[in-house]
Amino acid sequence: MKNLTKILFLSVVFLTMTLPTIGLAQESFDPDMLYLDARKLILEGKREEGRMILSKVLGKYPEYGDVLILMGRSYAWDGKYDSAAIYFEKALIANPTYEDAYIAYIDDLFWSENYERAEAVIGMGLEKIGPQSMPIKYRSSRLFYYKEDYKSALKIANEVFAKAPKTEGLLGYIETLRRKTRVNALGATYDYDYFYGDLSPWNTYSVYGRTHTDFTGSLIARVTHSQRFDGRGTQAELDAFPSLGKNKYGYFNVGYSQASFFPKFRFGTSVFWNLPKAYELEAGYRLLQFSETTHIITGSAGKYISNWWLNLRLNFIPGKDGSSTSANFQTRYYFSGPEDFFSIQVSTGVSPDEETRDFQSQLLNSYRARVGYQHLWTSRWMGFGFVGYSRDEISENQFRNNLNVSIGTEFRF
Template structure:
């Protein structure tokens, strides 16, 4: 009997402890309590009418409490009552000019409704009162990028990074702005590959490319020359990155060579990219390869995450057994550290298998038998003289190129990119 009484006491205490926070949360005797109750109703219960009721009551108690009207304005925004949201934000800014939370919420609402000029004005007014606001500078950069005022957008995002170099959203946005900021780019690179067993002669490859930003996105043409297997070959490529929205853009590529054996006869691809919340990015796509026989389709997926000054990524390529004797795959993990601007980067990668996006080694996918290989590499990028970028990378490939026969491959590349 005493055992049952003790159990009852324990359960009563546990129940009292678990209930007491809830009671505290729904205490609506003060404006702060009503604001907490409104947040709980909106976020935990998805009950916007109840949240608004709490806020109406709180505003009656404290009509000059800015956070109440800002949160009410956000709820109106989420429920698409934009005129009511506008009244809330403007009332706060009338009472408290430059109030940071109101400026950020109002800038979001106008941006989401394609009022870029209005959103930009709100951001700039807020920055006058809050010159060290990472959030307002970031929203300003986002709006300017949408307006295609890329040089100004770059200045705004660099202001964020000067305040906090580990701001992951700013780092992700800076990479997108960088590609849009100039109209033209030209690049040249040289790759050297040597083998300890598989081939007696090294490989050489020279690439020259020209890219231009257009109203729909960037377009790049590339010419490749390679010397492999003691033979010369030429390849012609065309790539485009059409923009679909502020969230989505795509990749379309096609390459041709009449020197099959040095290059694939045809190589193509399509991908859909997404700039996701929480500083994530993702890609789904397909690649096309045709040597001398039947074509092969390879499916790919990628997920990346910005964290402070780092970008971590994971990618997979899957080739169904329809196109090979068995299902084959390759995988890659990467990490990039941005030590200054979006063009100043040190990266590392490890992987399994040969990627169809690897221009240097894709020729080794020519065959039904899939090779087992492991790869590790690095890349170094450094901006100099403002519009130029030096790129150096190297890799090691350990490959079973014949059954139970393993060899090593060493690659070194140097290139330069000029934007103008």
């Protein structure tokens, strides 16, 4: 009996000494390393594996903010918005001034279209962190956008641009808002083309009016009058930019003229897609009817990078005697706002959208470079000026050198 008691006593002592050590060995881990491992798995699409690791970390560190946010994000990316919200709420309770928690939670609420709760979280974030939080302020603009209050959305977006112009996707977003808020405007442009040789200068004048309707989006009526080749001619056009959904819009153009240097009839249409990470793609078609009809397939790809906008357009022109292509690259650098920019443009061949050029006479070995500046001087007046130089192939051994100056202004009301 004494031996049995002694054995039990020694067993209890042994277990008392070893169990804490075993438990410590089981629970000892680096939470930061596990967070990085889980993040890698989740970004690779292995959500469940990543969440198992995050649950382990939360078991010991239940207020680890980045882990709570990543867990919420993983559920949001799977479309499980209610599950995601649980973790974002915990992250905000753990640290009410953690900006990343507000950003992730607001994004989740936008995706689930829970705008009422999103408004409350935005208000809480601006109260706890302050209006200097540009990411939260940017999302407050987005909230107005979803409510279709585009003027309020644009006002806030411009404030964000003034302090944080490198916000990803901001310029493209502002461009979308500008299309939705520009209701009425009148504008005029003038182009002067000087040719090195015997050809007389060209003078081209254009006036236009713009408004907005729910069906057409921006609607622009334009009349262009030009003096070319010792003759005169006028062209009338109508442009429309209808909305085709939340991230898509269209372009339609029709025009008519009896002048020989303008197409008798012109038609154009395109669809634009606003894609993630500030990309924009376009696919379209143009028709120009002179003595013969020219069909053109066109497309472009654009990207906003910080204060820069980059765009490459390609045109494909099928023909009976062979097909041809042309290209146009344009970049803009934005200064204090989305309508205050410097631009550079280079192009080869002929383009259906450059109306000041001689579409009929130019051949493929034509090149053009152009620089310019546009600025919104007041809330109502906008002005611009461009200077370009082109070397156009007229025949196999004949080239025409051209200096172009273009100025314009617009009044908004």
